[in-house]
Amino acid sequence: MEPAITGRALILAASAIGAGLAMIAGIGPGIGQGYAAGKGAEGVGRQPEAQGDIVRTMLLGAAVAETTGIYGLIIALVLLFANPLIGLL
């Protein structure tokens, strides 16, 4: 008698759930960048001559924060389309 759930199906299901959970990492930088941009806009409104410094600092911070979201995206896509766990069966 064939088992109800094969090992491969279980790995695929768990990988899909894992990919979904990994994508949560992509939301954080989006919220953070939006918050920073809002505060940056307030700062420029208060002190327009400091726009260059504000944008420069925000740009570097946002670029570093964005890579954190990319980590999650990489994990999700690898789990979905290049799953290394199936090869272990």
Next chain:
Amino acid sequence: MESMKRTQINVIKGVLLINSVAAIFSIFFLKAPMPIIVGLLFGAIMAILNFRLLYLALNKAVNLPPHKAQVYASSKYFMRYLVTGIVLFVSIRAEHINVLGTIFGLLSIKFVILKTELLNSKQFFMNIFKRREE
């Protein structure tokens, strides 16, 4: 604005340099370096494009009212995130592109910024080892 331009050029130069070094290493140490080099090129180009788009988005966002700036910056972030996702998907699916090269290319911008902007002061490291009571 001049400092902005200089910062962007420095970061772009750094990304190209670090990826070139990685490509040269892959030529010497790998049996089939071509997929890695194509991946590095693909990732580096996308990292530079993302960085430029980020600059354009933030430069526009700071001139908007704060609540609109929040929405604008977040929506632009998700557009860039989608593009990055497409790039990674293509590099996973394509046989002639190594995904590890693409990942390194995409993340290299982080190493460059940390190196050029955060860890560039020798005084900072010297202060770590300085005795407090002196």
